[in-house]
Amino acid sequence: MSEKVIIELKGLTKTFGEQQVLKGIDLKFYENEFLTLLGPSGCGKTTTLRIIAGFDDPSSGEVLFDGVDISKIPPYKREVNTVFQKYALFPFLNVYDNVAFGLKIKKTDKKIIEHKVTEVLKLVGLSGFEKRDVSSLSGGQQQRVAIARALVNEPKVLLLDEPLGALDAKLRKEMQIELKKIQKEVGITFIFVTHDQEEALSMSDTVVVMNEGIIQQVGTPEDIYNEPENRFVASFIGESNIIEAVMIKDLLVEFDGIQFDCVDKGFKENEDVEVVIRPEDIDIVKHEDARLKGVVKSIVFKGVHHEIVVETEKRDYLIHTTDYFEPGLEVGLTFGPDDIHVMYRMDWE
Amino acid sequence: MRHFTKLARPYIIWAVAIIIIPLLLIVLYSVTTGGNDLVNIQFTLDNFKKIAEPIYLSVFTKSFRLGVITVVICLLLGYTLAYIISKFSEKAQNILILLVTIPMWINTLLRTYAWISLLSDNGIINTMLNKLGFDSVPMMYTDFAVIIGLVSDLLPFMVIPIHTSLCKIDNSLIEAAMDLGADRFHTFWKVTFKLSIPGVLNGIIMTFLLSISTFVIPKLLGGGQYMLIGNLIENQFISVGDWNFGSAISLLLAAVILIAISLMKRADREDTEEE
Known part of the structure; x- marks a missing residue:
C-alpha cells in the first residue's frame, strides 16, 4: 500500500x-x-x-x-x-x-x-x-x-x-x-x-x-x-453484545447499573453512548468474584468454542469460551477496560 | 417413465397417418407413371429427368434467386427491428412483438390483395404519384412486387427468432466486452452478433423455406405467367394433373431444403468450434 x-x-x-x-x-x-x-x-x-x-x-x-x-x-x-x-x-x-x-x-x-x-x-x-x-x-x-x-x-x-x-x-x-x-x-x-x-x-x-x-x-x-464506530458496524462484523450506556466522564462508563473503567475518551460528560463487548472478550468467573452476575441460560458447542448465553438482571450476554458451564449455574462476568468499546449512539434504526 | 411413453402412442399413430404415409405416397408417385392408377404400377425415373429440362430448371433458379433476395432483405430489416425492440423495457417489448405478429393473424390472401390495391397501375401509390404530377410506375407483376409481398409476409419469421436469441444474451457479457476495451461497434460484432447467430440461422431457414415453397404471393403479385417452384407444383397437381411429375418436383425441393439446412447447421457448429 x-x-x-x-x-x-x-x-x-x-x-x-x-x-x-x-x-x-x-x-x-x-x-x-x-x-x-x-x-x-x-x-x-x-x-x-x-x-x-x-x-x-x-x-x-x-x-x-x-x-x-x-x-x-x-x-x-x-x-x-x-x-x-x-x-x-x-x-x-x-x-x-x-x-x-x-x-x-x-x-x-x-x-x-x-x-x-x-x-x-x-x-x-x-x-x-x-x-x-x-x-x-x-x-x-x-x-x-x-x-x-x-x-x-x-x-x-x-x-x-x-x-x-x-x-x-x-x-x-x-x-x-x-x-x-x-x-x-x-x-x-x-x-x-x-x-x-x-x-x-x-x-x-x-x-x-x-x-x-x-x-x-x-x-x-x-x-x-x-473499534466499531456504531451499532451497525458492530453487529454486522460478527456477533456482539451491544449495550446502551452512559459516558460518566473520560475513561468511565456506566451500564447495567455498574460503572466500569474503559479506555475511551472525548465524549461529553453523561453522554448517551453504546458499548460493544465482543463475546470472546468476556470471562466467566465465580459468582462472588464479579460485579456483574447472572445465570447460564444455554450452552451450544460450536467446534472451537462454546457459545454461552448468560442471563443477567438487565440483559442476556453472549460469551464465547472453550470452557464448559452447566446451564442454571450462577456465574459472574468480567472484562477488562480495553474490552469495552464505546460508540456514538445512533439515532436511526 | 415407462407408462409415460405409452401416452405418446396416439401421437405416433397420428404422425404416421398424416406425415409418414403421405410422404411415402409422394415418393411412390415420383418414381411411377399413371397418376392415381395404383394397380398397374410402372416404375420410371422420367419424372426426375423432366426436371432437368431448361424450362423447369429456370423455374428452380428463379425461385432460389428470389428466395435468397427475400432472405437477405428480411435479415437486414428483421435484425435491425429485433435489435431495436430488444432495447426497450420488457413490457414494451411484449407489445412491440405483438405488433410484429399481428399481420399473421390475417389471412395471407387478404394481405396480398392489400398489396395489389397499393401497387396496381390505378392503385393508391400510382394515383398519388399522378396527383403530384408524376407518371405512373408499373409495379404489379414484377419481381419487385413479389419480393415486397414475400418480405412483408415473412418478416415476423425472421424477427421473432432473432429477438428471442437477443433477449437471452446475459447483459454482463456485453458489459464484460466493454470493460475489456470494446467500443459499441466491436461489442456488437464480437459479442452480441455472435450470441444471436442461432436466432439468425433459424430465421434464415424459416424465411428461405417459406419463400421458395410459396405459391399464393407470386401468383397474385407476379401474375399468371410468374412461375416459381410452388406454382409449378400447384399447376402439376391442379391444372395439368401430372401428379407424378408434381411429386418428383416436391421431393427434389424437399431434398434441396434438407441439404441446405444441414449445411447451415454444420457451418454454425464449425464456426463455434473454430473460435
Missing part, C-alpha cells in the same frame, strides 16, 4: 427511480491497496463499483482517477477491469481467446498477446488450459479465467464484484488466499465487493462498511473489528 491516491469518489449519489441507493459517498482508494466494500445486499456497494467501472452513471458527484474526473468517460476507455459476479466469460471462445479478448481489441501484436496470456494463465494456475472450452471448466477454474482475462490488460485497478459468491466454502477459502497472493504479486489496487464480513476481514488492507447508501466506517480490519 502506498500513499498515492488512485481513485477518489466525491459526493457520489445515485438514484434509481424513486430509490436513492447512494447518499453521498466520499472515499479514497490508494495504490496497491486491497480495499473491500462490505455491507448487506442493497447497501450500495455494487452500485459504487459499477460507477467506478462506468456501467452506471452517478446522479451527482465525481469519480476522480489520477485526479481527473472520469464519470463521463465510457467503460471501454477506463483503466480499470472488472471480475464479474457470475464470471461473464464468453461462451463461444476458449480459455485462451477469452483471456486474449481485451488485447486483441487493442490490436496488440500477436507474439506479445501469446506471451502475456501464457504469463497470466501461469499466475492464476491455469497453464495448459489454453485450448479448453470455458463451459468445461469448474466454477473455481472459470473464476480464475475471469481474473486472468481482467489482469492481462494490466489495469491500474481491478474491480471484483462478489467474485467468490458462487463457490463452495472450501474453494472460497482457497481463492481468498489466492486472490490476496495475486494482488501482492501484480501490485495493483483491488476493490473487492462482498457481504461476507469474514472474507472482508481476512483479505483486506482497508474495509469500508456501507449501509443504506452511506459509508458507516473506513478502517483496517482490526479497527473495524475492535
